[in-house]
Amino acid sequence: MSLILIALLPFLGAFLPPLLIRAGRNAAAWSAGLTTLLALVGLLTHAPEVFSGQVVHTRIEWVPGLGLNANFFLDGLGLLFAGLILGIGLLIIVYARFYLSRQDPMGQFYAYLLMFQGAMVGIVLSDNILLLLVFWELTSLSSFLLIGFWKHLPEGRQGARMALTVTGMGGLAMIAGLLILGQIAGSYDLSVILTQKDVIQASPHYLAALILILIGAFAKSAQFPFHFWLPHAMAAPTPVSAYLHSATMVKAGLFLMARLWPVLAGTEAWFYIVATTGLVTMVLGAKIALFKDDLKALLAFSTVSHLGLITMLLGFGTKIAAVTAVFHIINHATFKAALFMTAGIIDHETGTRDIKRLGGLRKLMPVTFAMAALASLSMAGIPPLNGFLSKEMMLEEAAHTVWWHSHYILPALVVIGASFSAAYSFRLIAHTFLGPERSDYPAHPHDPGPGLWLPPALLVSLVVLIGLFSSVIVGPLVAIASQAVIGDAKLPYYSLKIWHGFTPALYMSAFATVAGLFLLWQHKALERLWNAAPRPEAKTIFDAGVGVVSRLSDRITATLHDGALTRYAAIFTVFTLVMGLYAYFTGTLPAAQSAMTDIDALAVVGWVCLVVSASCVVVFHRNRLLALVVIGVTGLMVSLLFNYFSAPDLALTQISVEVVTIILLLLALNFMPKTTPVASTLQRRARDLVIAGTAGLGVGGLAYAILRGTFSQPSISEFHLANSYKGGGGTNVVNVILVDFRGFDTFGEIIVLGIAAVVIFALTEAILASNVRAKLLNRKPDRQRAGDAHPLMMVVVTRVMMPIALMVGVYIFFRGHNLPGGGFIAGLVVAIAFVMQYMASGFAWTAARQTFPYHGVIGSGVLIAAATGMGAWFNDLPFLTSAFGYVYLPGLDKFELATAALFDLGVFLAVSGAVLLALESLARYAWQPGIEPEHPMDINPERDDPPLDNTEKAEV
Amino acid sequence: MEILVASAIAVLTTCGVYLVLRRRTFPVILGISLLSYAVNIFLFSTGRLVQHLPPILIKHGHTSYTDPLPQALVLTAIVISFGMTALVVMIALGAFLSSDEDEIDMKDTPESGEAQ
Known part of the structure; x- marks a missing residue:
C-alpha cells in the first residue's frame, strides 16, 4: 500500500463513524477499527523491506517552486512510530467502544480520533519538513477536539485550550526553526537534510534553529517548563488520555528530536x-x-x-x-x-x-x-x-x-x-x-x-x-x-x-x-x-498570562479599531500621502521629455464643465438630489473626455454605466434622507479639505509627470496592435484584448460582477425578511408623489423605444469585434432598455411580463464564457484560446465567426443580468400594497377588465 | 492639454477624498464615484493623450494608433466600479433602514471578551 494512502486512510475513514453512528455504536466502532486495521496492514506490508534495511519512498510534487512536495518515506523509526500509533490506536478504539457511555456522541469521538491518528501517522511518515509541519499542526487541532471532547465540563474546555495554546505556540516556534533548518540545508526534504550534518552544525544559524525546533518539541512532549498542559489534558475521556499520552501526541516531540538527531x-x-x-x-x-x-x-x-x-x-x-x-x-x-x-x-x-x-x-x-x-x-x-x-x-x-x-x-x-x-x-x-x-x-x-x-x-x-x-x-x-x-x-x-x-x-x-x-x-x-x-500553581500562572495578553490585545484593538470609519479613511489617506511625499523628496524626477499638446477651445469648455460640476457635487452635497444631478454631469464629461482622446469604447461604457448608476442612486435615495445635516465642525472640514487637497495635488502631479514623461520600457501594446487582426480576427483592439488576449481577466471580472449582483439580491432578501419590511410597508413618502405615477407619454415612448433599444444593443454587440462596442456595452444598453420599462410602467407591470430570472441570465453568461474557454481543450489548446474563421453564405457578404464572439455573448449576458438583478433588487423595496394601478396606461391593448357599464350606473 | 487632464484628475481626487471623509453614507458613496472617475482617467492617461487615433485597425491610411491596453483595463474597471457602487449602496441602504441612522462611524464600545 502506498505510504500516502496509509497516512490518508485515517482521514478518509474519519467520515465513516459519524455517518454510521445511525446504524448503532458498534457500526461506528467497526468502521473506525477496520480503517485503522487496514492502515496497519498496509504499513506491515512494507515491514520486510524496512527490516532488510531499505527505505520506502513515495513522492508527489506539489509546489516545486516553494520546495513543497508530498514526499513520504518509511524507515525503521517511522515504522516503529507508525506501528505504535496504529497498533495502540486499534486497541484504544476497541476500549473506547466499551468505555464511552450512551450519552457520548461516539461517531464524533471516532472521527476526531481517526483525524488525530492520521495526523500522527503523517508526522512520522513525512519526508518533507513542511509537510511534517502541516501534520504537526493538525495533531494540535485534532487533539484539541479530543481533549475537549466532554464539552460540558469546564475542565475539559480549559484543558483543551491550554493544550492548544502551549503546543500551538511551540508549533509556531518550530515552523521558524524548521524553515531555518531547511534554508541551511538547502532543501526541505528530510532525506537531504539528514545528510548535511557538517553544513548544519557549522552554520551560524544552527543555534537559532536548534532552540526554535526544541521549543516546539519540548512543548509537544511536555518538557519543563511546558509540562503543565499535560496534567490538565487529563480532563479528556480516558481512552484519549491513554492514546495521546502513551504512544502518540507527546511522543511527537520525541520523534522529531530522534528524527533530527543525526544532524542536530x-x-x-x-x-x-x-x-x-x-x-x-x-x-x-x-x-x-x-x-x-x-x-x-x-x-x-x-x-x-x-x-x-x-x-x-x-x-x-x-x-x-x-x-x-x-x-x-x-x-x-x-x-x-x-x-x-x-x-x-x-x-x-x-x-x-x-x-x-x-x-x-x-x-x-x-x-x-x-x-x-x-x-x-x-x-x-x-x-x-x-x-x-x-x-x-x-x-x-x-x-x-x-x-x-x-x-x-x-x-x-x-x-x-x-x-x-x-x-x-x-x-x-x-x-x-x-x-x-x-x-x-x-x-x-x-x-x-x-x-x-x-x-x-x-x-x-x-x-x-x-x-x-x-x-x-x-x-x-x-x-x-x-x-x-x-x-x-x-x-x-x-x-x-x-x-x-x-x-x-x-x-x-x-x-x-x-x-x-x-x-x-x-x-x-x-x-x-x-x-x-508553597508551590507555584501552573494553571493560575497560565491563566494570568493569558489574561494579560488578552486584555492587552483588547486594548490595542479598541484603540486602533474603534469603528470610526472616517478616521480609518483619513489615516489611510494621510499615510499614503506621507509615503508619496517621501518618495517625491528622496527620488529623482526626470525633466519633461515630451512636448505639451496644444489646447483647443473645446477642451477648455469640457475642462470647465468637469471641474465646476465636480466642485458643485462637493458644495451642494448636503442637498442630495441636486448633488446626484450634478454628478451626472461629471460622469457625462468624463465620458466625453474618453471620446475626445480616442477611446470610443470607454466613452460608450462610461455613459451607459453612468445612466444605470444614477438610476440606482435615485432608487436608493428614495428611502434615505434627502439632505445631509451639518455634522462636522468647521475645523474638521478644514482639516479634511487640506487632506483632500494634498491628495489631489499628489495624484494630479503624478499624472502630469507621467503624461510629460516617456515610456522607460517598450509598451506591450504594440504586440496587441500587431496581432489583433492576425491572431484575434478583430479590428477593435480594445475588444480583442478583452475577449481574447486578456480573456481570462474578463472571465474573472464577469464572475465578480455576478457575485456582486447575487450578494445584492441576498442582502435584499435578508433585509426584506427582517422587521424592516413592516417599516417599508407602512412608509409614508416624505414628499408629495407625482399626480400621475406613469405619465402616458413616457409609457408610450418607452414601449416604442424598447425594440429599438434592444436592436441597438444587438447591433453594438455584433459590431463589437471590429468597431466600438462589444459585450460589456451591449449588456448595459439592453439592461437600460429593460430599466426604462420598470421606470415608466412600474415595477409590477414589468415584473409580470418578465418571465426569466436574472440569476439565470448571470449564470448562463458565466457558463457560456466558461464553456467557450473549455472548448479550446478539445483542440489540445489552453483554456480560452480563441479561434475564428470566415463564412460565405449565398446572398450575403462574407462574415466572420469567432469563438471570441461566443465568449463576448457570455460577457453580455452576465453584465446585463447583473445590472438588472441589482436594480430589480433595489426596486423591490418600494413595493407597497395598492400603490400600483392595475394598468399604467389607460389605453392598453391587452387590458382585460370589463368596459364600464353605463347602464348600471344609470340605474343607480 | 496634459495640464488640463492632470488638473482635472487633481480636482476629481480632491472632491472625491473630501466626500469620502464625510460621516454620512450618501456623500461617501458620491465621493467613491468621483474617486473612481479620477482613477479611471488616471489609468487611461498612462496611455498618453492622443486625438483622432482610436485603436480600431484600418486597412488604409494612418498606421499609428493610441495605446489600447489602458483602455481595456479601464473598460472593465468602469463596469466593476458599477458593481461596487451598487453593493455599497445596498449595504448603506440596509443599514439605514435597519437602524434609522446613516452615519458610518460605529459608536458602540468594543464587545467584552469571552467569559472564562
Whole structure:
C-alpha cells in the first residue's frame, strides 16, 4: 500500500463513524477499527523491506517552486512510530467502544480520533519538513477536539485550550526553526537534510534553529517548563488520555528530536539544552507524581517524567543512549497505555479515581489488579519486566555521563528521579489495590467485561514478553529504528537482556527500588510536608498570562479599531500621502521629455464643465438630489473626455454605466434622507479639505509627470496592435484584448460582477425578511408623489423605444469585434432598455411580463464564457484560446465567426443580468400594497377588465 | 492639454477624498464615484493623450494608433466600479433602514471578551 494512502486512510475513514453512528455504536466502532486495521496492514506490508534495511519512498510534487512536495518515506523509526500509533490506536478504539457511555456522541469521538491518528501517522511518515509541519499542526487541532471532547465540563474546555495554546505556540516556534533548518540545508526534504550534518552544525544559524525546533518539541512532549498542559489534558475521556499520552501526541516531540538527531545532536548546545531539560523534567515530574491522588494525574506526571527520561537520553548524544531511548519509547508506550486503560477501568467500575477513596481492590478486581501490578512494576523498573531493561541501560549511560565537569551530579539526580519513579509506581499498587477492603466505594467494584480488559491485557502481556525475550521480540525493531536515529553511523554494541552482571547500573537500580519503598513507607509524613510547602500553581500562572495578553490585545484593538470609519479613511489617506511625499523628496524626477499638446477651445469648455460640476457635487452635497444631478454631469464629461482622446469604447461604457448608476442612486435615495445635516465642525472640514487637497495635488502631479514623461520600457501594446487582426480576427483592439488576449481577466471580472449582483439580491432578501419590511410597508413618502405615477407619454415612448433599444444593443454587440462596442456595452444598453420599462410602467407591470430570472441570465453568461474557454481543450489548446474563421453564405457578404464572439455573448449576458438583478433588487423595496394601478396606461391593448357599464350606473 | 487632464484628475481626487471623509453614507458613496472617475482617467492617461487615433485597425491610411491596453483595463474597471457602487449602496441602504441612522462611524464600545 502506498505510504500516502496509509497516512490518508485515517482521514478518509474519519467520515465513516459519524455517518454510521445511525446504524448503532458498534457500526461506528467497526468502521473506525477496520480503517485503522487496514492502515496497519498496509504499513506491515512494507515491514520486510524496512527490516532488510531499505527505505520506502513515495513522492508527489506539489509546489516545486516553494520546495513543497508530498514526499513520504518509511524507515525503521517511522515504522516503529507508525506501528505504535496504529497498533495502540486499534486497541484504544476497541476500549473506547466499551468505555464511552450512551450519552457520548461516539461517531464524533471516532472521527476526531481517526483525524488525530492520521495526523500522527503523517508526522512520522513525512519526508518533507513542511509537510511534517502541516501534520504537526493538525495533531494540535485534532487533539484539541479530543481533549475537549466532554464539552460540558469546564475542565475539559480549559484543558483543551491550554493544550492548544502551549503546543500551538511551540508549533509556531518550530515552523521558524524548521524553515531555518531547511534554508541551511538547502532543501526541505528530510532525506537531504539528514545528510548535511557538517553544513548544519557549522552554520551560524544552527543555534537559532536548534532552540526554535526544541521549543516546539519540548512543548509537544511536555518538557519543563511546558509540562503543565499535560496534567490538565487529563480532563479528556480516558481512552484519549491513554492514546495521546502513551504512544502518540507527546511522543511527537520525541520523534522529531530522534528524527533530527543525526544532524542536530552531538554539539555542546544540544547536550546541555536537551539533556538538562530532560533531567529536570524527569526528576520534577516523578516528584509531583508521588503526591498526586488522582490516578490519572499521577499517570500524567509519570508520563512527564518518562518523557523527560527519553529526552535526556536523546540529549546525551551518544549512539548507545539513542538506542536506549528508542527501546524505552517502546516500553513506555506499552506499560503506560496499559496503565491508563486500567485507571479508566477503575474509574469506570468504582466511580472514582481518587487514590484516597480507593484501596483493597485486589480481591474485588483481580484481573485489573494483575494488569495494573505488572504494568506498574515495569514502570518502577523491576525485573524481569520490560521497564527494567531500558531503565538499566539508561542508568548505565547516566553513570558514564559527565555533566558540567562532574561525574556525580547527573547520576545522583537520575537515581533520585528513579527512586521517586519507583515510589509512585509502588504507591499506585499499594494504595489502590492492597490494604483492607472498604465499604464506601462510590459504586460496587468488579472486573469489567472483556471489551475493557482485553486491550490492556494484550499490552501487559507484551510488557512481560518483551521483558523476558526482548532480543527476540523487539530486537530487530530496536535495531532498525536505532539505525534510523543514528543515521549512517554503525550501530554500537548493545544487548537487550536482563542480567548484565554486577554493574554500577545494577547498584543504582537496587538503591532506587529500596529508596522507593522507603518513600512509600514515609508517604504520609512526606505528603504533609508537600502540602505545607508553597508551590507555584501552573494553571493560575497560565491563566494570568493569558489574561494579560488578552486584555492587552483588547486594548490595542479598541484603540486602533474603534469603528470610526472616517478616521480609518483619513489615516489611510494621510499615510499614503506621507509615503508619496517621501518618495517625491528622496527620488529623482526626470525633466519633461515630451512636448505639451496644444489646447483647443473645446477642451477648455469640457475642462470647465468637469471641474465646476465636480466642485458643485462637493458644495451642494448636503442637498442630495441636486448633488446626484450634478454628478451626472461629471460622469457625462468624463465620458466625453474618453471620446475626445480616442477611446470610443470607454466613452460608450462610461455613459451607459453612468445612466444605470444614477438610476440606482435615485432608487436608493428614495428611502434615505434627502439632505445631509451639518455634522462636522468647521475645523474638521478644514482639516479634511487640506487632506483632500494634498491628495489631489499628489495624484494630479503624478499624472502630469507621467503624461510629460516617456515610456522607460517598450509598451506591450504594440504586440496587441500587431496581432489583433492576425491572431484575434478583430479590428477593435480594445475588444480583442478583452475577449481574447486578456480573456481570462474578463472571465474573472464577469464572475465578480455576478457575485456582486447575487450578494445584492441576498442582502435584499435578508433585509426584506427582517422587521424592516413592516417599516417599508407602512412608509409614508416624505414628499408629495407625482399626480400621475406613469405619465402616458413616457409609457408610450418607452414601449416604442424598447425594440429599438434592444436592436441597438444587438447591433453594438455584433459590431463589437471590429468597431466600438462589444459585450460589456451591449449588456448595459439592453439592461437600460429593460430599466426604462420598470421606470415608466412600474415595477409590477414589468415584473409580470418578465418571465426569466436574472440569476439565470448571470449564470448562463458565466457558463457560456466558461464553456467557450473549455472548448479550446478539445483542440489540445489552453483554456480560452480563441479561434475564428470566415463564412460565405449565398446572398450575403462574407462574415466572420469567432469563438471570441461566443465568449463576448457570455460577457453580455452576465453584465446585463447583473445590472438588472441589482436594480430589480433595489426596486423591490418600494413595493407597497395598492400603490400600483392595475394598468399604467389607460389605453392598453391587452387590458382585460370589463368596459364600464353605463347602464348600471344609470340605474343607480 | 496634459495640464488640463492632470488638473482635472487633481480636482476629481480632491472632491472625491473630501466626500469620502464625510460621516454620512450618501456623500461617501458620491465621493467613491468621483474617486473612481479620477482613477479611471488616471489609468487611461498612462496611455498618453492622443486625438483622432482610436485603436480600431484600418486597412488604409494612418498606421499609428493610441495605446489600447489602458483602455481595456479601464473598460472593465468602469463596469466593476458599477458593481461596487451598487453593493455599497445596498449595504448603506440596509443599514439605514435597519437602524434609522446613516452615519458610518460605529459608536458602540468594543464587545467584552469571552467569559472564562
